[in-house]
Structure formats: structure tokens, C-alpha cells
Amino acid sequence: MTPRTALTIAGSDSGGGAGIQADLRTFFANGVHGLVALTAVTVQNSLGVQGFTEIPAEVVCAQIKAVASDMGVDAAKTGMLATAEIIRSVAKTLDELGLDFPLVVDPVAASMTGHALLREDALEAIRTELFPRATLITPNLDEVRLLTGVSVVDPASQRTAADALLEFGSRWVLVKGGHMTGTEDCVDLLSDGREYLELTGPRYLTENTHGGGDTLASAITASLAKGTSVPDAVAAGKKFIERCVAESYSLGAGVGPVSPFWVLDR
Numbered sequence: 001m002t003p004r005t006a007l008t009i010a011g012s013d014s015g016g017g018a019g020i021q022a023d024l025r026t027f028f029a030n031g032v033h034g035l036v037a038l039t040a041v042t043v044q045n046s047l048g049v050q051g052f053t054e055i056p057a058e059v060v061c062a063q064i065k066a067v068a069s070d071m072g073v074d075a076a077k078t079g080m081l082a083t084a085e086i087i088r089s090v091a092k093t094l095d096e097l098g099l100d101f102p103l104v105v106d107p108v109a110a111s112m113t114g115h116a117l118l119r120e121d122a123l124e125a126i127r128t129e130l131f132p133r134a135t136l137i138t139p140n141l142d143e144v145r146l147l148t149g150v151s152v153v154d155p156a157s158q159r160t161a162a163d164a165l166l167e168f169g170s171r172w173v174l175v176k177g178g179h180m181t182g183t184e185d186c187v188d189l190l191s192d193g194r195e196y197l198e199l200t201g202p203r204y205l206t207e208n209t210h211g212g213g214d215t216l217a218s219a220i221t222a223s224l225a226k227g228t229s230v231p232d233a234v235a236a237g238k239k240f241i242e243r244c245v246a247e248s249y250s251l252g253a254g255v256g257p258v259s260p261f262w263v264l265d266r
């Protein structure tokens with residue numbers, strides 16, 4: 001049977017733990033066919049990002065149009081978008097396609113090792129060009145602070161942040177709590193401004209969480225591609241990433257990746 005399709009518009013991680021590599025292995029693990037529009041080639045390993053080169057915006061958009069016109073897109077996600085020009089072109093292309101599929105926007109600004117993955121001013125372009133077109137946005141706490149000025153330290157400020165982010169025009173927001181300190185659990189907050197759903201899971205004691213944000217967003221995208229509602233897709237994505245963090249492994253001298261290999265034993 002032909003599986004559903006999910007498109008990732010994102011950068012390559014030479015270390016294989018984040019970016020399109022994380023997206024494709026997550027799509028595979030969740031039973032959807034992965035399509036790719038590559039935005040940038042990063043030079044990175046477990047110790048960090050040494051640099052990146054972006055793909056010309058017209059080539060990014062040509063990839064999107066090529067797969068959408070021939071294979072069809074059931075859901076899409078954006079990750080590292082590199083430049084404001086790529087972001088504006090992707091938004092225009094999505095409009096030209098009619099954007100009749102769910103879109104998850106992960107506003108990736110930097111790697112977890114602190115290296116910028118966006119040129120200057122590009123986060124602002126994600127906010128203005130992509131958030132209003134998004135079904136769901138999935139910022140981490142650093143991105144929340146850059147976008148809204150809100151420092152999330154507890155459930156009340158997580159809710160304040162969700163409300164501020166929804167003002168930018170996405171239908172849903174997931175404020176990820178992986179980097180919240182002083183909490184025993186990992187709590188992500190999902191909201192559409194009416195419902196506030198706390199997704200609580202255990203916090204595993206591991207340093208190896210490279211690719212965690214990408215893996216969560218692409219697991220959600222895979223569920224959306226299958227027609228699942230946003231709350232159910234996010235709940236399934238949270239369960240998926242939890243297990244991937246629990247089974248993460250060391251690779252290299254720095255931060256190892258989260259792992260979807262456990263699905264092979266199911």
C-alpha cells in the first residue's frame with residue numbers, strides 16, 4: 001500500500017542526528033514516505049556546527065514544487081531555513097500550492113550547542129511569513145524568549161508564552177519544556193488559545209538529546225499526514241520522542257542523538 005507522504009523543508013546534519021536526517025528516520029519509523037526540500041548543508045558533528053552553506057532559494061522552492069506536483073504532500077514541516085530569502089520564497093511557494101495540508105513550523109534558530117542556524121533577521125521572517133500559515137509551531141524555550149521576550153520558568157509563564165506566540169497567527173502552539181530547569185518532569189504545553197493541554201512525561205537523565213526537537217516535530221507531522229487531529233498527533237509525538245530520548249546513545253565526543261531504532265524491535 002502506498003504510504004502517506006510528509007515533506008521536510010530543512011537542512012542537512014552531516015552528523016546524522018538532527019535536520020533532514022532526523023526527519024527522515026522519524027518519518028520512516030512512523031510509516032510515512034519522507035519528501036525533502038533541502039535548505040542548507042551544515043558541517044557539524046557531536047561537538048557543534050562548524051559552518052553552513054545555504055541552497056539557493058529558487059532550488060529550495062523547485063524541490064517543493066517537484067514533489068508536490070507529482071507525489072502529493074499530506075503534511076509538511078520546516079526546520080532549519082537558513083535565510084530570510086529562503087523563508088520568504090518558501091512562504092510564497094506554499095501559497096502557490098494552495099497550502100491544503102497541515103504545516104508544522106519548528107522555528108530552529110540555533111543548534112543545541114549554541115551555533116546559529118539562521119542568518120541575521122531570519123527569525124523575524126519566520127514569525128511574519130510562516131507562523132500565520134502554520135497549523136502548529138513548536139518553539140523551544142530559547143526560541144520563545146527570542147520571539148516574545150518571555151522567559152519560561154514555570155507553568156504560568158509557559159502559558160503566558162503560549163498566548164503571546166498565538167498572537168503571531170498560527171492555529172496551535174507547542175511550547176516545549178525540555179530546557180525548563182527545576183522540574184522533575186518534562187512538560188510541553190499545547191494550546192490553540194481555547195484549550196491548554198499539558199503533556200507531561202518523565203525527564204530522562206541523559207546529555208544525548210541532539211535532534212530531539214526535529215524528531216518531535218517530524219513525528220507530529222507524520223501523524224498529521226495520516227489525518228490525526230493536532231492534539232492527538234502531539235500526544236503521539238510526545239510519546240515517540242520520550243522513547244527516543246530514553247534510547248538515545250553516545251556517538252562522538254560531544255552530544256549524541258536521540259534514537260528511533262527501538263521501533264525496529266516492535
Ligand SMILES: Nc1ncnc2c1ncn2[C@@H]1O[C@H](COP(=O)(O)OP(=O)(O)OP(=O)(O)O)[C@@H](O)[C@H]1O
Binds near residue numbers: 111112179
Ligand atoms: N531529558 C529529557 N527526557 C525526556 N524528554 C525530553 C528530555 N529533553 C527533552 N525532552 C522532550 O523532547 C522534546 C524536545 O524538547 P526540547 O525542549 O528539548 O526541544 P529542542 O530544544 O528544540 O530540542 P533539541 O535542541 O534538543 O533538538 C520535548 O517533547 C521535550 O519534552
Ligand SMILES: Cc1ncc(COP(=O)(O)O)c(N)n1
Binds near residue numbers: 112113
Ligand atoms: C541541520 C540542523 N537542523 C536542526 C538542528 C537543531 O538540532 P539540535 O538543537 O538538536 O542541535 C541542527 N543542529 N542541524
